[in-house]
Amino acid sequence: MLNYTHSIPTRIFFGEGQISHLDDALRPFGKRVLLTYGGGSIKKIGLYDAVMKILNDGGYTVVELSGIEPNPRIESVEKGVALCKEHRIDVILAVGGGSTIDCSKAIAAGVYYEGDDLWQMVASRHGTLKALPLVDILTLSATGSEYDGGGVITNMKTNEKLGNMYTFPAVSICDPTYTFSVSKYQTAAGSADIISHICENYFSRTEDSDLADGIAETILKSVIKNLPIALAEPDNYSARANLMADSSVACSGIPAYGKQSTGWPCHAMEHELSAFYDITHGVGLAILTPRWMRHILKKDPTCAWRFVRFARNVWGLSGDDELALALAGIDALENFFRESGIPMTLTELNIGAEHFEEMAAHANVGGYLANAFVALTNEDIVEIYRACL
Numbered sequence: 001m002l003n004y005t006h007s008i009p010t011r012i013f014f015g016e017g018q019i020s021h022l023d024d025a026l027r028p029f030g031k032r033v034l035l036t037y038g039g040g041s042i043k044k045i046g047l048y049d050a051v052m053k054i055l056n057d058g059g060y061t062v063v064e065l066s067g068i069e070p071n072p073r074i075e076s077v078e079k080g081v082a083l084c085k086e087h088r089i090d091v092i093l094a095v096g097g098g099s100t101i102d103c104s105k106a107i108a109a110g111v112y113y114e115g116d117d118l119w120q121m122v123a124s125r126h127g128t129l130k131a132l133p134l135v136d137i138l139t140l141s142a143t144g145s146e147y148d149g150g151g152v153i154t155n156m157k158t159n160e161k162l163g164n165m166y167t168f169p170a171v172s173i174c175d176p177t178y179t180f181s182v183s184k185y186q187t188a189a190g191s192a193d194i195i196s197h198i199c200e201n202y203f204s205r206t207e208d209s210d211l212a213d214g215i216a217e218t219i220l221k222s223v224i225k226n227l228p229i230a231l232a233e234p235d236n237y238s239a240r241a242n243l244m245a246d247s248s249v250a251c252s253g254i255p256a257y258g259k260q261s262t263g264w265p266c267h268a269m270e271h272e273l274s275a276f277y278d279i280t281h282g283v284g285l286a287i288l289t290p291r292w293m294r295h296i297l298k299k300d301p302t303c304a305w306r307f308v309r310f311a312r313n314v315w316g317l318s319g320d321d322e323l324a325l326a327l328a329g330i331d332a333l334e335n336f337f338r339e340s341g342i343p344m345t346l347t348e349l350n351i352g353a354e355h356f357e358e359m360a361a362h363a364n365v366g367g368y369l370a371n372a373f374v375a376l377t378n379e380d381i382v383e384i385y386r387a388c389l
Contacts, residue, residue: 001209001258008252010147014174014245016237019050019137022093023058025171029133030090031058034083036065036104037095042139045181051095051137063087065107068096071154071161071274071281072103074119080107081118084132094136094169097190098143101136102151105166108132122153122162131167139178141243142190142282144197144251146172154275159355160362161275163267174248176240184231188340189282191227191243195220195333196285197250200264203293203306203373209258213309216255219246220314227340263372266292269381272359277351286342290334291387296374297326303374346388356385 013021026033033055042048055062065080083089084107094104106122108131113121121129128149138146145151149168154161182190202216222242229239249255269292270284297307304326311317311329319325338344346352360381363369369376376384 004257006253010169010172012172012174016175016177018173018175022054025135026091032061032088032090034063034089034092036100038068038100042095047178068100068103070099071278072099074153074155076103077106077110077118081110084111091133097140098145101145104134105151106153108134109166119155122164128165128167134169135171136169137173140182140190141179141247142193144247147248147252159275161271174244176237176244179240180235184341187230188342189280191223192286193282194223194247194250196266196289198255201256201259204259204262206259212255212257212259217313219250222246263369265369265372265376268363272363276355279349283342286337287344287388290330291384293330295384300374356382
């Protein structure tokens with residue numbers, strides 16, 4: 001088990017009705033609020049009206065930035081920063097899923113960025129930055145952005161989608177009832193994202209981090225149990241609550257305690273798919289993950305022990321033939337995604353092979369994935385992409 005340091009400064013209010021804490025969460029930071037959200041689903045479920053009533057009753061001045069994209073773009077970050085500077089915003093209130101929160105983190109940091117080109121802030125490696133305070137109300141169980149400091153921003157002009165650190169939310173309000181209206185497709189895609197966040201850390205060479213592995217396996221089993229319930233009964237509070245809690249912890253760094261880092265290869269590869277084709281992040285991860293698993297197992301059979309543990313501890317499978325057991329665990333994951341209604345080939349998304357070499361080169365720039373659970377070359381990545389067609 002390796003050394004680690006960790007800090008999560010975010011305060012979470014979890015459960016039904018926790019919006020009652022919104023005024024208390026915002027008030028210490030000031031009265032000028034930038035309200036950020038996406039395509040308007042928060043208006044359909046009545047959440048926008050509830051938020052505005054609290055803000056109006058509290059005497060807040062509200063400036064709105066709506067239309068944040070599912071893969072948030074640098075243009076939205078630029079608009080948000082301009083609004084914050086123009087209106088001397090004190091605090092950002094992000095209402096939505098991970099895309100809205102990610103964009104809002106970049107906006108919060110961008111207000112203090114000294115350069116003229118905000119894309120350079122996105123593209124330059126750094127830790128958390130000086131930023132405006134951020135409060136969020138979560139409406140989708142997926143990215144875990146409500147409980148971490150990172151965000152992913154897309155530049156469609158350069159076909160780049162990059163993750164970086166910006167700032168932690170000061171407060172996150174996580175009410176599972178706000179996810180009742182999420183479509184089956186997005187519920188499944190969000191759950192695939194949760195699973196991928198776990199797998200990216202779980203498939204590590206460290207064998208003795210029992211706490212991290214146990215947490216990871218518990219979250220995976222929780223998603224496997226609760227996603228089918230949420231798909232069949234969208235307003236099942238227990239299922240939605242467990243998925244929301246799974247989301248927060250999965251990407252928090254907790255399931256990586258004491259583990260060798262992996263480079264998150266499936267995220268590196270999927271970010272290229274989203275940058276070129278603007279697809280749903282969780283869908284891309286669901287398509288890639290089983291193919292990546294089969295590829296690395298074939299390339300380096302010495303990693304089979306981890307897949308055997310995955311098959312036994314997560315899927316409850318058994319058998320003496322370890323290779324067969326490892327493959328059965330991968331099949332179980334792929335079948336789970338398929339039965340959840342997720343498209344499982346790139347062809348279904350009208351994606352062909354025309355950019356695979358370019359995508360692979362960018363995903364593995366500087367040999368980034370040489371230290372993954374199993375090292376990946378550009379040729380490996382192209383082969384994985386082709387297996388997804």
